[in-house]
Amino acid sequence: MASAGLGLSAVFGPATFCAVTGGSRGLGRSIAVLLAERLGEGSRLVLTGRSLQGLQDTKRQVEEKCPNQLEVKLVTGDMGDSTAYPALFYDIFADTGPGAFQNALIIHNAASLGDMGKKAAEHSDPEILNKYYATNLTSVIALTAKFMEVFSGSNVRRTVVNISSAVAVEPLAYQSLYCSGKAARNMFFKVMAEEEPDVRVLSYSPGPMATDMLQAVRSCGDKKVEDRFNAMESQGLILSPDASAKHMCTLLEEDKFKSGAFLDVFGRFSL
Amino acid sequence: MASAVFGPATFCAVTGGSRGLGRSIAVLLAGRLGQGSRLVLTGRSLQGLQETKRQVEEKSPNQLEVKLLTGDLEDSAAHAAHFCDIFADAQQGTFKNALMINNAATLGDGTKKASEHSDPQILTKYYAANLTSVITLTSKFMKVFPSTSVRRTVVNITSDSAINPLVNHSLYCSGKAARNMFFKVMAEEDPDVRVLSYSPGPLDTDMLHTVRSCGNKGVEDLLTSMESSGMILSPADSAEHLLNLLEKDTFLSGDFLDIFNFKY
Numbered sequence: 001m002a003s004a005g006l007g008l009s010a011v012f013g014p015a016t017f018c019a020v021t022g023g024s025r026g027l028g029r030s031i032a033v034l035l036a037e038r039l040g041e042g043s044r045l046v047l048t049g050r051s052l053q054g055l056q057d058t059k060r061q062v063e064e065k066c067p068n069q070l071e072v073k074l075v076t077g078d079m080g081d082s083t084a085y086p087a088l089f090y091d092i093f094a095d096t097g098p099g100a101f102q103n104a105l106i107i108h109n110a111a112s113l114g115d116m117g118k119k120a121a122e123h124s125d126p127e128i129l130n131k132y133y134a135t136n137l138t139s140v141i142a143l144t145a146k147f148m149e150v151f152s153g154s155n156v157r158r159t160v161v162n163i164s165s166a167v168a169v170e171p172l173a174y175q176s177l178y179c180s181g182k183a184a185r186n187m188f189f190k191v192m193a194e195e196e197p198d199v200r201v202l203s204y205s206p207g208p209m210a211t212d213m214l215q216a217v218r219s220c221g222d223k224k225v226e227d228r229f230n231a232m233e234s235q236g237l238i239l240s241p242d243a244s245a246k247h248m249c250t251l252l253e254e255d256k257f258k259s260g261a262f263l264d265v266f267g268r269f270s271l
Numbered sequence: 272m273a274s275a276v277f278g279p280a281t282f283c284a285v286t287g288g289s290r291g292l293g294r295s296i297a298v299l300l301a302g303r304l305g306q307g308s309r310l311v312l313t314g315r316s317l318q319g320l321q322e323t324k325r326q327v328e329e330k331s332p333n334q335l336e337v338k339l340l341t342g343d344l345e346d347s348a349a350h351a352a353h354f355c356d357i358f359a360d361a362q363q364g365t366f367k368n369a370l371m372i373n374n375a376a377t378l379g380d381g382t383k384k385a386s387e388h389s390d391p392q393i394l395t396k397y398y399a400a401n402l403t404s405v406i407t408l409t410s411k412f413m414k415v416f417p418s419t420s421v422r423r424t425v426v427n428i429t430s431d432s433a434i435n436p437l438v439n440h441s442l443y444c445s446g447k448a449a450r451n452m453f454f455k456v457m458a459e460e461d462p463d464v465r466v467l468s469y470s471p472g473p474l475d476t477d478m479l480h481t482v483r484s485c486g487n488k489g490v491e492d493l494l495t496s497m498e499s500s501g502m503i504l505s506p507a508d509s510a511e512h513l514l515n516l517l518e519k520d521t522f523l524s525g526d527f528l529d530i531f532n533f534k535y
Contacts, residue, residue: 082391120406120457121413121464126347129403130395137445138394145389171455171525179456180402180449187433187448191441192385199386260436 011159011200011252014040016103019092019147021079022110023047024054026211027163030245031107032058036066038249044071044101046092048110052076079110079139080131089146096150104151105252108140108185109163113213114177116220123177136181141188148199159252162189162203164262169271174222186262186271193260200259202251206244207265208232239265276424276465276517279305281368282361284412286344287375288312289319291476292428295510296372297323301331303514309336309366311357314375317341344375344404345396354408358415369416370517373405373450374428378478379442381485388442401446406453418463424517427454427468429527434535439487451527458525467522470529471509473497504530 012018016039022028024047032047039045045062049055055074062072077088114132115123123129144160151158167175168182186203193201208214208229218229232238247265251257262271277283281304287293289312297312304310310327314320320339327337342353361369379397380388388394409425416423432440433447451468458466473479473494483494497503512530516522527535 082395085391119460120453121410121461123406124410124414126350126399126403126407129406130347130399133398133403134391134395137449138391138398141385141388141394141441142391145386148386149389168452171452171459173456173460176406176453176456176460180453183452184402184445184449187436188385188441188445190436191438191444194436195384195438195441196386 010157011103011105011255012038012040013103015042015101016040016105017044017046017096017101017151018105018107019046019048020107020109021048021143023058024049024051025058026213027206027209027241027245028109029054029058029061030241031109031248033061033065034242034245034249036062036070039066039070041069043069044073046073046075048075048077048088048092050076050078078135080112080135082134082138082142085139085142089143092143093146093150098153101151101156103157103159104147105159105161106144106147107161107163108143111136111163111178111181111213113175113216116174116217119174120176129177132177133181136178137184140185144192148196158198159200159202160189160192161248161252162186162201164203164205166205166207166264166268168203168205168262169269172225174220174225175217190260197259200252200255202257203260203262204248204251205262205264206241206248207239208237209239209241209244211241214238275422276368276370276520277303277305277514278368280307280366281305281370282309282311282366282416283370283372284311284313284357285372285374286313286408288323289314289316290323291478292471292474292506292510293374294319294323294326295506296374296513298326298330299507299510299514301327301335304331304335306334308334309338309361311338311340313340313342313353313357315341315343344400347399347403350404350407354411357408358411361415364420366416366421368422368424369412370424370426371409371412372426372428373408376401376428376443376446376478378440378481381439381482381487384439385441394442397442398446401443402449405450409457413461413464423463424465424467425454425457426513426517427451427466429468429470431470431529433470433527438490439485440482455525462524464524465517465520466524467516468525468527469513469516470527470535471506471513472504472530473502474506474509475503476506479503
């Protein structure tokens with residue numbers, strides 16, 4: 001049941017608006033399903049992604065957990081296309097009139113890896129780069145700006161989560177775009193946290209998880225990378241996205257993190 | 272004296288060479304680049320570039336070929352042509368050393384908080400000038416100078432704002448953070464390239480004065496107190512420190528070092 005064993009918290013209590021990007025699979029799906037149990041009466045969960053089918057599957061799983069209470073809205077779109085943002089963002093935040101929600105939570109989870117066949121020095125096409133950073137950086141910034149505009153006003157408790165990665169601080173060969181995009185996001189949100197002391201800002205590194213994304217990294221063709229993930233797997237270090245989503249939710253509910261902090265699921269760093 | 276890094280037949284490109292640190296780097300290099308070298312300076316202001324060239328030629332009147340190219344790095348459609356020009360007639364075999372100094376940068380709108388950057392077109396232009404142009408330019412550099420016969424060095428002029436958040440400068444901070452990480456990955460992948468991220472410190476340049484007048488009192492006060500404590504450096508001193516680091520050549524490729532020899 002919605003509140004059994006957990007209680008509703010200040011973060012996920014009644015009348016919470018929550019948007020999760022990249023909700024069609026992987027960590028985004030796990031977060032959505034976990035939140036379904038915890039969002040209180042009058043809440044709304046908005047899931048975005050490129051795959052309508054994936055979003056629908058997520059919605060189905062969410063509704064299994066929480067059949068009556070939660071309004072789930074699906075918005076399909078491609079964050080790589082900045083001309084589509086106005087329409088996309090409009091859909092995400094439609095019907096969020098003043099007073100509708102007491103809490104607002106946005107989880108920037110959608111991400112792409114970029115071409116892992118290329119070394120840093122081989123990224124020569126500006127259009128590909130622009131698209132990459134549109135998906136992974138500028139969409140996040142513009143969407144956050146919209147979120148803050150929609151939920152301006154002091155009586156809405158606002159939380160912004162940046163799903164980050166250890167590679168924001170640890171260089172990984174063939175991942176120059178992914179590493180740099182995550183580094184940029186972390187820093188952006190650190191500045192935001194300083195400027196907006198009444199917004200809870202968290203950069204969360206979910207750890208290596210059994211998702212399509214990890215599979216893609218693993219099969220990028222670089223033996224060192226493959227070996228590394230094989231070793232992690234044999235040491236039981238690959239998490240389920242559900243476990244990582246749970247840890248993230250716990251961090252949010254405990255609400256002790258310093259705004260702007262970059263925290264890792266294993267507690268390996270806290271930057 | 273000509274060194275392994277700046278010895279004879281060195282190709283050197285410096286972006287943002289029309290003023291500030293870029294100018295100081297160019298002028299200092301003039302004294303160190305050896306016979307048969309070429310210095311290519313890019314920037315938005317032709318007048319600024321010409322003034323830099325004049326100062327360079329005062330230092331090194333005969334030896335150094337100086338080429339000026341105007342261009343706006345915000346316009347990614349123009350990059351291909353601009354970069355072709357930078358490396359025109361730099362065929363393999365002409366140069367023994369190649370040095371790329373990614374110095375050009377912009378601050379973004381200092382009156383906006385992070386959460387106020389709502390216009391994706393402005394964001395795209397910002398990251399084009401400060402991030403993607405650096406990536407594609409470096410890529411072109413690496414293609415023009417493949418490793419076999421040329422000693423290659425890539426410098427990323429960064430900032431401690433890559434690590435320490437500066438209010439009203441979320442774009443600047445995030446762009447620098449992205450570059451630092453990008454070059455760390457590059458250093459891992461291409462061990463025969465010397466890659467350095469250099470934080471020049473707070474410099475007495477137009478850029479600093481722009482930061483100072485961003486409208487945020489905290490930032491203004493910070494810079495004012497730095498000035499009164501004598502912490503604002505001349506770009507010439509910082510440029511000298513950079514060149515010393517490069518010549519000494521003991522840094523770990525991919526390192527992020529600052530003028531105070533602090534290693535991040």
